[in-house]
Every structure is written in C-alpha cells, then in structure tokens.
Amino acid sequence: MVSSEIQQPRAAAADAAGIDPITAAVIQGALRNIAIEMGYKLMRMSYSSIIRESEDFGAAVVDEHGRQLSESIQSTPLQSGPIPGYVQGVLKQFAERGETINPGDVIMHNDPYGGASHGPDVAFIVPCFHKDELVGFACTTAHHLDIGAHSPGSAGIVDAVDVYAEGLQFKSIKVYDRGQKVGPVWQILRDNLRAPDMVVGDMEAQVAASRIGAQRYLDLIDRYGLDKVRAASEELMAYSERMMRKAISELPDGTYPAHTFIDGFEHDDDPDVKNLKIAATITIKGDEMIVDLSGTAKQLETKAINMPYVGTVDVAVWLAIRSVLLDSAVVGEIPQNSGLTRPITITSPEGLMCNPIFPAPVIARFCPGNALSDTVMKSLSQAVPKQVSAGIGNLKVLAFSGYRNNTHWVHMEICEGAYGGRHGMDGMDAVDTLYANTRNNPIEDLESHLPLRILKYELREDVCGAGKWRGGMGTIREFQMLGAGGVSVEGEGHVFKPWGLEGGNDGHPAGLLMKQGNQTTSLPSKLPYKAAQEDAILVAVGPSGGGYGNPFERDPKKVLDDVLDELITAETAKHDYGVVIADGQIDMAATEKLRAAAH
Structure with missing residues (x-):
C-alpha cells in the first residue's frame, strides 16, 4: 500500500540571533498588511460578485521556498491556505521542465495535482527579486465563474469523467514573461471561457493585486534589509511553531478515531458512489500530531468529489486543528504562517477520496473537504470536548447560467450552512463553516446584475439540533430565473444529520427543490447541469448544526x-x-x- 504524507518543508534557517522581538513584530505587521492590501485591491478591481462580494479569494506572501509568511485576513482559508502548495507546485514543475523564473514574470497555475485547490481557483504568482536574487512571491488566488468545462459555470460539475473534463488546466504557465504580456495565452483564455470579459477581467485584477504585493514586499526589504526580513520571517515561523507545539503538548497523549458519512450521489443506483465514509484518526504524542485518513472511502473514478491531497485535504485538516487549539479569541493573534503546520503530519494511502490518483476528477471537492474538516473536529472532541463545536451543517453551491444579448452570463451562489453548538455558546446561524468563510451576496447586487430574482431569504425555523447549547440554523432561499437558462449544484448533507455532542441532539439535513410550472421536484445534493425554463424556481433548504449537551439542561x-x-x-x-x-x-x-x- 503506497502512502503519502504532508509535512511542511523546511528551508535552511536564517540566523535569527540578531533579530529583536520588537523588530520582528513590526515586520510581521508589515507582512500581514501587505497581504491585506492585496486582498482589498483585488476586491475593488474585480468584476464578479464571487470575488467582490463573497470574498472567495486568497492573498499571501511566501518566501522563495514557498513557505507562507502572511495571508489576507479577509479571504477564505480555502483560498489563502493552499497558496504555499501552489508555489511549491510551480517550483517543482519549473525545475522538471528546466525553466527559469525571471524578474517581470507572472505565472498562472491551477493544477489540482500540482498543489492547486481545484481548477476554478486560479493563482497568479509574481516573483520578487532583490538585486537579482529571488526572495519570495506575492500571490493571489480566486474562484473564477467559468473555466471552460463541459457545462456552464464552475460549480455543479459533479460528473466529470476526469480532470480534463473539468476545464482548462494551467500548469505553471507564464502570462507575463520578463514583463512582456504573453498575448497568445490571454487569447486562448478569451476563446475558451464562456464569460471572457468578466473572467479575464478578474484575472487581470489578480495580476495587478499580486504586483502590488510584490512591490510592497520589496519595499519592506529595502527598508530593513534582506537579512533582517529573512531573520524575522524565520523567527516568526519558529514562534508560530512553538505555539502550536505547546497547544498539542497540553492534550492527553492517545489515539482518537472518528468518522462521518457524506451523501455522495444518494440517488445513484451504484452503491459505491453514495453513503461515503470520511475517516480521521488523530494520534497525539508529546508535541506532535499525526492525522491518519485511512478508512476513508475509495476515490470515485467518474464523480468529481475527490479531494486533492495538497490544496484541499491539508487545508481542511490544518484549519480544524488551528481553529480548535489556537483559537484567536482565547490565545490572541498568532502569525499565520507555515510554522503552524510543522508539528502536524497528515498521512493517507493513495487511491482514496482524500488522496486521489491522477486523473481522477476533483472539481467538486468543496463540500467533501468541509466534511473532512468536520470529521477532524469530531476526532479532536475526544481530547478537548470543551473546545470544539458539534457537527456542522454543510454548504451548498449553486451555479446559474444563461445566454442573453448574445453573451453568456454565469453566477455562483454559496448557500450558508450552520455551526453546531459548543460549550457555553449556541451554534452560529446561517454562516459558512470551517474552511469556507465566504460572505453572502447582497440581494440588491445580485438582482441588479443578473436575470435572477430572490423570492425568499429567511432562517429555517424549528429544526435546530437541540442541546444545552443548540445548533445553528440554516436558511431557506428561493431563486427565480427571469429567463431560460440552466442550474447545477454541488452540496452535501441531504442524508446524514450533523452530529450532536455531549448528549446534544443531531441537527437536521438540507434539501433542494425545483419548481417549474405546477410541478415541484425534490433534487439530490449534487445536480449536473439541468436546463431551467423562464420563471423556474430553485429552493435551497439549509441544514442545522448539531446540539451540544443535554437539551433538558438548557x-x-x-x-x-x-x-x-x-x-x-x-x-x-x-x-x-x-x-x-x-x-x-x-x-x-x-x-x-x-x-x-x-x-
């Protein structure tokens, strides 16, 4: 059995002896602000609501080895978290091809088997050169609403035969070479995307934001000197590592197995593609942790809910552990960098959903990855029950599309889930959960730009998981098509209820309905592209989180x-x-x- 493992790579450490803590803190603040500025600039320049309003993007500064130095706080963990993997994938592919990275280059990358999260999350990477020496990268990632796949939009592509059916693949492609725009690449993009003005506009915004980050990073080096910035970076990563090791060492040594199930394709006749197990066994020994994902269901050969090992699985695991053990509300701010992950090893046999083998499809990995994070949380609940929430209500991603005025339009809506209750606190209602913390789209923005109308947007009442601290509630949202088009959906949680904890009741599952004319149809959690007539209504019914503690003690x-x-x-x-x-x-x-x- 071939097994893989993820550990944060180390570079040769700089001599941090000459860096004082005040200077290191000032440099940390500057690195953090660089990433934040990149994020805000990207939001303001973007064309699509998924970036501008939902904030489904990432921004980060990494060193020349691909180790994260800072990330944008307003972006989602599933976008910023994978950026080190993107850069390391690019470095590996450039080395294999014998290519060089030069000043003025801009590199585009979305290879899900080369460190990227999935195809629609495209990174634009700007190398930073100081006196002809490569000293780091400024990177942005963002979800793009069409990537040229076999059906419109970049969500709901759940039945791809392989990664080639999921859209265009960019494996470390230079879109600027020594400062010169590579015109043929940009023309290929425009010729193969359904909404090129919007998507390419978003990509150009990413390039601009990444360039801003690169310039700010070089300005920081000019101010303090390269040696001091490197020493501060090493010390900050070492500090984050010490904090994580301290948190792990305070846990009782032991092995903590847990599992959950996801729907998969609940309406399919094939038993191998539904009721799929997600397993996580955490072993704690001293100040180190091993997360073993053996026991998770095998990869699906023609269903696109497999999870890239680097870019999704690692982020899902690290996010849950960091959130539980180093809750910022408890321990204060800790530098978000690659030092946090050094004490954690993730292992899995190849050929599982959480470690698929190329070219298994992966584009719809969003909800299974969130379920993996939830399973890690369940495993941790055995060691620190007062620091975790009960089971989360997973999310649902809807893709709407159509053709009007001789132009394609596409829109992606992330419908909220809910958190489970936790010790001393009810679960949060109607929010994105765990590694997905995007914002909802304002109705006014959506209706003013798209042929869609929102008929209902309200809390789903009387279904929360009962507990001493109850689970959070999902929403009910009704979308009406104002013209003929199509819809596709990727979601989870129609079959299995979010788990209760410490005597709390389980939460309630989600649902999905389509109304066309006088007919109402119940739909599965995953829906390949389906034509929708004018006035068709899609009703997304959100889940509720599990309860925490005996409900009769509330x-x-x-x-x-x-x-x-x-x-x-x-x-x-x-x-x-x-x-x-x-x-x-x-x-x-x-x-x-x-x-x-x-x-």
Whole structure:
C-alpha cells in the first residue's frame, strides 16, 4: 500500500540571533498588511460578485521556498491556505521542465495535482527579486465563474469523467514573461471561457493585486534589509511553531478515531458512489500530531468529489486543528504562517477520496473537504470536548447560467450552512463553516446584475439540533430565473444529520427543490447541469448544526427567547427541552416536573 504524507518543508534557517522581538513584530505587521492590501485591491478591481462580494479569494506572501509568511485576513482559508502548495507546485514543475523564473514574470497555475485547490481557483504568482536574487512571491488566488468545462459555470460539475473534463488546466504557465504580456495565452483564455470579459477581467485584477504585493514586499526589504526580513520571517515561523507545539503538548497523549458519512450521489443506483465514509484518526504524542485518513472511502473514478491531497485535504485538516487549539479569541493573534503546520503530519494511502490518483476528477471537492474538516473536529472532541463545536451543517453551491444579448452570463451562489453548538455558546446561524468563510451576496447586487430574482431569504425555523447549547440554523432561499437558462449544484448533507455532542441532539439535513410550472421536484445534493425554463424556481433548504449537551439542561429563559423569536415552537420547547410555555411565559412548575420525569 503506497502512502503519502504532508509535512511542511523546511528551508535552511536564517540566523535569527540578531533579530529583536520588537523588530520582528513590526515586520510581521508589515507582512500581514501587505497581504491585506492585496486582498482589498483585488476586491475593488474585480468584476464578479464571487470575488467582490463573497470574498472567495486568497492573498499571501511566501518566501522563495514557498513557505507562507502572511495571508489576507479577509479571504477564505480555502483560498489563502493552499497558496504555499501552489508555489511549491510551480517550483517543482519549473525545475522538471528546466525553466527559469525571471524578474517581470507572472505565472498562472491551477493544477489540482500540482498543489492547486481545484481548477476554478486560479493563482497568479509574481516573483520578487532583490538585486537579482529571488526572495519570495506575492500571490493571489480566486474562484473564477467559468473555466471552460463541459457545462456552464464552475460549480455543479459533479460528473466529470476526469480532470480534463473539468476545464482548462494551467500548469505553471507564464502570462507575463520578463514583463512582456504573453498575448497568445490571454487569447486562448478569451476563446475558451464562456464569460471572457468578466473572467479575464478578474484575472487581470489578480495580476495587478499580486504586483502590488510584490512591490510592497520589496519595499519592506529595502527598508530593513534582506537579512533582517529573512531573520524575522524565520523567527516568526519558529514562534508560530512553538505555539502550536505547546497547544498539542497540553492534550492527553492517545489515539482518537472518528468518522462521518457524506451523501455522495444518494440517488445513484451504484452503491459505491453514495453513503461515503470520511475517516480521521488523530494520534497525539508529546508535541506532535499525526492525522491518519485511512478508512476513508475509495476515490470515485467518474464523480468529481475527490479531494486533492495538497490544496484541499491539508487545508481542511490544518484549519480544524488551528481553529480548535489556537483559537484567536482565547490565545490572541498568532502569525499565520507555515510554522503552524510543522508539528502536524497528515498521512493517507493513495487511491482514496482524500488522496486521489491522477486523473481522477476533483472539481467538486468543496463540500467533501468541509466534511473532512468536520470529521477532524469530531476526532479532536475526544481530547478537548470543551473546545470544539458539534457537527456542522454543510454548504451548498449553486451555479446559474444563461445566454442573453448574445453573451453568456454565469453566477455562483454559496448557500450558508450552520455551526453546531459548543460549550457555553449556541451554534452560529446561517454562516459558512470551517474552511469556507465566504460572505453572502447582497440581494440588491445580485438582482441588479443578473436575470435572477430572490423570492425568499429567511432562517429555517424549528429544526435546530437541540442541546444545552443548540445548533445553528440554516436558511431557506428561493431563486427565480427571469429567463431560460440552466442550474447545477454541488452540496452535501441531504442524508446524514450533523452530529450532536455531549448528549446534544443531531441537527437536521438540507434539501433542494425545483419548481417549474405546477410541478415541484425534490433534487439530490449534487445536480449536473439541468436546463431551467423562464420563471423556474430553485429552493435551497439549509441544514442545522448539531446540539451540544443535554437539551433538558438548557436555560429555560433561552428556550423562551427562541420561542418568542419564532425560532422554535412551544411544542418543540416542550418535547426537545422539557420547557413548558403558556401565554408567552414559562410554567416553571410544569417544566421542573417534566424535566424531573425525564431523569
């Protein structure tokens, strides 16, 4: 059995002895602000709502070895987190081809088997040269709404036969060579994308933002000197590593297995493509952690929900561990860099969904990867139950498309999930979860740019996972097509409920409906491109997170508040929480009697 492992590579350490902590902190702040500025500049220059409004992009500064030095705080972990893998993939491919990186180059990369997250998340990488020496890279990634795949849009491509069916592949391609624009590459892009003005416009915005980051990084080096910036970077990565090792060392040594299931393709006749297991076993020994993904379902040969090992799986694992063990609300700000991942090893046999073999399709890896992060959280719950949430309600990605005024239009909408309850806190309602923290699109923005109308956008009531701290609630959103077009969907959680923790109840699954004329059809969580007539309505029903703790221990006043806010009914209050409410008041005598009887 061939096994792979992910560990953060090390470079030869600079001599950090000459760097004082104040200077290192100032340089850290500057690196962080460079990434943040790149992110804001990208948002303001972008054409598509997925970048401008949803913030489905990443920005980071990495050193010449591909080690992350900083990332943009307003971007999603699934975009910024993979950037070291993108750069390391580019460096590897350039070395294999015997190509060189030169001042003025801009490199485009989206190879999911070469460090990229998946095909639609394209990176534009600008090398930084100081006195003819390569000293780092400024990088942006972003999700593009069409990448030339076999159906419109870049979401809902769930049945690709292989990665070649998922769209254009850019394996370390120079789009600027020594400062000169490589015109044929840009023409190929325009000729093979359904919405070239928007998509290429977004790509050009990425180039500009990356160049801004590169210039800011070189300005920082000019101010402090290359040796001092390198020494500060080494010390900052070492500091982040020490913090992670300290957090791991405080956990009880042991082995903590966990698993969850995802729908896969729940309506398919083939049993091998549905009810798929995600497994994670964490072993803690001293200040190191091993995450073994053996036991996860085998890769799917013609279904695109496999997860790239580098670019998705590693980010899903690292994000969950970092969020739980180094919660910024508890420990304060810690430099976000590659030092955080050094104490963590991820292993998996090849040929699993979490370590697929080329050319298995991977474009719809979003929801399975989030489920993997949730499974890692479940594993950690055995070691630190008061630091994790119960099971999350996963997300759903809808792609709408059509043709009007002789032009293709495409739009991608990320429908929120919900967090499970956690010790001392209810789960968050209607938010993206774990490694996906994009924002929702404002209805006004969507309706002013696209032939879509939002008929309903509200919390899904009376379905939260009951607990001492209840799970969060999802949403119900209704999208109406104002012209003929098509829809496709990638999602999860129609079959399996988010797990409850410490006696909390499981959450509730999601759903999807299509209304055309007088007919309403229930749809699976994954829908290949489906034609939609004018006035067709797609209804996305969001999941609710699992509950944490015994529901009969929930503060009756909190239960009453949920009833008065019409989040749950009085009947649910009585059945799930043992709280009797009459005429808008708690009947304490009846409540105490009911709860006592339950024991």
